[in-house]
Amino acid sequence: MSNSHSEEWVRQATATRRSGSVGPLFKVGSAADLLHEARAKERAASIPEAVQCYEAAISTAERNGETAVLAEALRRLAIVLHYRNESERADALCNRSYKVACGLGNDVLAAEALNTMGGIALRTGALEEAQHHFIQALDLGGQSRELLARIEQNLGIIANIRGQIVEAVTHYERSVEAYRATNDEHGCATACMCLVNHAEAHFLRERYDEARRMAEASLAIFDQLDSRADKSEAYKMIGMVYRETGRPALAESRLRTAIELAVSAGSVLNEAEAARELALLMQTMGRNQDALTLLNTAHRLFGRLEARVDLVNVRGKVSTLETTYFEVVREWGQSIESADSYTFGHCERVAQRALSVARELECDDTAQTAIRLGAYLHDLGKVRVPHEVLNKPGPLTREEFEIVQMHPLWGLELLAAVEFPWDLKPIIRWHHERYDGTGYPDRLRGDEIPLAAQIVGIVDVYDAITTARSYRPAVSHDAAMAEIERCRSWWSEAVYEAFIAAVPQLGTRGPALLAETIQRP
Numbered sequence: 001m002s003n004s005h006s007e008e009w010v011r012q013a014t015a016t017r018r019s020g021s022v023g024p025l026f027k028v029g030s031a032a033d034l035l036h037e038a039r040a041k042e043r044a045a046s047i048p049e050a051v052q053c054y055e056a057a058i059s060t061a062e063r064n065g066e067t068a069v070l071a072e073a074l075r076r077l078a079i080v081l082h083y084r085n086e087s088e089r090a091d092a093l094c095n096r097s098y099k100v101a102c103g104l105g106n107d108v109l110a111a112e113a114l115n116t117m118g119g120i121a122l123r124t125g126a127l128e129e130a131q132h133h134f135i136q137a138l139d140l141g142g143q144s145r146e147l148l149a150r151i152e153q154n155l156g157i158i159a160n161i162r163g164q165i166v167e168a169v170t171h172y173e174r175s176v177e178a179y180r181a182t183n184d185e186h187g188c189a190t191a192c193m194c195l196v197n198h199a200e201a202h203f204l205r206e207r208y209d210e211a212r213r214m215a216e217a218s219l220a221i222f223d224q225l226d227s228r229a230d231k232s233e234a235y236k237m238i239g240m241v242y243r244e245t246g247r248p249a250l251a252e253s254r255l256r257t258a259i260e261l262a263v264s265a266g267s268v269l270n271e272a273e274a275a276r277e278l279a280l281l282m283q284t285m286g287r288n289q290d291a292l293t294l295l296n297t298a299h300r301l302f303g304r305l306e307a308r309v310d311l312v313n314v315r316g317k318v319s320t321l322e323t324t325y326f327e328v329v330r331e332w333g334q335s336i337e338s339a340d341s342y343t344f345g346h347c348e349r350v351a352q353r354a355l356s357v358a359r360e361l362e363c364d365d366t367a368q369t370a371i372r373l374g375a376y377l378h379d380l381g382k383v384r385v386p387h388e389v390l391n392k393p394g395p396l397t398r399e400e401f402e403i404v405q406m407h408p409l410w411g412l413e414l415l416a417a418v419e420f421p422w423d424l425k426p427i428i429r430w431h432h433e434r435y436d437g438t439g440y441p442d443r444l445r446g447d448e449i450p451l452a453a454q455i456v457g458i459v460d461v462y463d464a465i466t467t468a469r470s471y472r473p474a475v476s477h478d479a480a481m482a483e484i485e486r487c488r489s490w491w492s493e494a495v496y497e498a499f500i501a502a503v504p505q506l507g508t509r510g511p512a513l514l515a516e517t518i519q520r521p
């Protein structure tokens, strides 16, 4: 419920009584001064002091016959008490405020009291009663454009709760019109943002039709206000609805417009959020490179906002975004597996186990994230290896093996246009390098091989041995460990030791059969 500016009338009515300075609590002064001070205490969240001040304003107003101040102080105190769950007292004060205003013959103050009664009823879920009060308030005080704007907004909230979308939109439009008539741009934007917020609430409840209609109504208003940042929000919501209702082309166009508007308005937050939503659309369309590029844009933009204390929950948004990153990357990794049924779950196991080894090596959070994501995508390049080579039952020819050995470089090519906030590419390129220089594709040696690539490399080998492949059955954990021990020159001492230490957490499994080869990727 909106209550701003309502002291304006009282301020005007009592301006001549002002002493000019606001003194400490209970300083002898006019009721108007005390009311003014009570408002200041309330805004500063000093609620007990504000209550005392309102009570002092009320008794002073009663004594001095400052009736308008009395009506306003009663109403303001009612609001504070309502928030303190003293609803009965709040109701009584509001009723008294209404009667005092009526006795004074001041329709606007009486309507303010009714609007507050409606607001209190609304918060307690008494919709009928709330609506009754608001309509009465409208009849009585509708000549004040500023009050009319707030009452229409409240009626819009009720219609929305009842699912009467057309009525809700009409009330909001009237509210915005009234705000505009008083040149209150802030009020306009607030009423309109209410529409967007309602649209979002409908979206979250999967009421897509309602969400779209509200977002479109707000767009029409924002258009008149020429508020590009707000228009961007509305376009984003419409795009999200189209995405969820299976209309990807429309969704893409609306979300791209949202991004453009946010950029031209200089709204980094809106740009980041619209980019994230478009990334989700790209993901549903299987356009993984585009999804990751957009996620990277969003990540970079949110990063720029993290230092801003005035924006709430940017860290939370970044964390949600990182979850989305994992989902897109994991899904992409799994899509590689589907071409190779023998390695089902391979990426997930490699990611989890690589993480265990990374923790053993006390890698920091950023490195751990890179290792998990890199593990999901390490074999991305295999999508270019012909199916018959990848799934060949017997040994590979030299030519076939050369093709397979291209997969780290092909993976990198597939990601050439994608920037990541984490350093994944070394993992993809060098997960088959060996510490003794016998690996591929670059025959790196020793510490030339990044630690993250070595970690993914060792758990990849372990998983390759312990799961069945087209060319051999699975091998037991013990036999695999013996094989890794035999090949320990492939990894640095530190990585090998960390792997051994992490073995109990590796989630080992597998039937006992002998290893044939671990040459294959």
Ligand SMILES: [Fe+2]
Pocket: 378, 379, 407, 431, 432, 521
């Ligand atoms: Fe590989």
